[in-house]
Amino acid sequence: MPGMNRRTLLAVPLLALAAAAPVTPQDQSDLQRIQDYLNGLHTLKARFLQVAPDGQTAAGIAWLERPGRMRFQYDKPNPLLLVAGHGLFVYYDRELRQITNIPLGSTPLGLLLRADIRLSGDITVSDISRGPGMVQITTHKTGSPGDGSLTLIFADAPLALRQWIVTDAQQRETRVTLYDVQLGGTFDQDMFIFVDPKVVPGGDKYYQ
Numbered sequence: 001m002p003g004m005n006r007r008t009l010l011a012v013p014l015l016a017l018a019a020a021a022p023v024t025p026q027d028q029s030d031l032q033r034i035q036d037y038l039n040g041l042h043t044l045k046a047r048f049l050q051v052a053p054d055g056q057t058a059a060g061i062a063w064l065e066r067p068g069r070m071r072f073q074y075d076k077p078n079p080l081l082l083v084a085g086h087g088l089f090v091y092y093d094r095e096l097r098q099i100t101n102i103p104l105g106s107t108p109l110g111l112l113l114r115a116d117i118r119l120s121g122d123i124t125v126s127d128i129s130r131g132p133g134m135v136q137i138t139t140h141k142t143g144s145p146g147d148g149s150l151t152l153i154f155a156d157a158p159l160a161l162r163q164w165i166v167t168d169a170q171q172r173e174t175r176v177t178l179y180d181v182q183l184g185g186t187f188d189q190d191m192f193i194f195v196d197p198k199v200v201p202g203g204d205k206y207y208q
Contacts, residue, residue, distance in 0.1 A: 031125060034135070034154065035118070037159045037161075042184075043065050044064040044181060044182070045063050045064075045187075046181040048060060048061070048179075053173055060072060060073050062178065064113075065187055066112070066114075067114060068087070068104065069191075070082070070084035070085075079095040083191075083194040085194075087105075089109075089110075092194060097197075108139070108141075108150035109150060111123060111150055121142065122143065123142060124145070126149065133156055134153060134154060134155055135156050136154065137151070138151040139151075147169055150165070151164060151165040160181070162178055163178065
């Protein structure tokens, strides 16, 4: 982002302050605030706008319930649905009647759904950037940086998650922006269980 103060942490795990790591007290403070914020985030509902690697856009409603649950319901006529629960991301394409299951831990976005988010150890913060009223970090798995990365972008003062970018192993970026964000509340747990309409007539009651 133009005009931003960018600091590269040289793939050193957050809070593990090796002598060679150029981590400032402000970096340390901001990263701790982000970690605390994410662990305090329990439920969220928002509209979203997604920009795919090919530039195509899609919108819909997102629900997040930590730990382990997420639902992305795309506005029609988009045929896609994403449901996270029971350790899996389930992608369903209604047009193709195709289901893809991916373990939560195998995608960078799984970090957001962990019960205890620790931006250290098996997670490395590779970059922190700041701009007027915002801060962002980029993370990847410490043991497999080639698998992709997750960039989290926050409004600041107060801190609030507003956008993320998932970069896959082929360096293709999918950007998701949240708006009309509502925090708190409870959700019907059936929202986080995908039922195959080929097996049970009607399938997912929320996906009509």
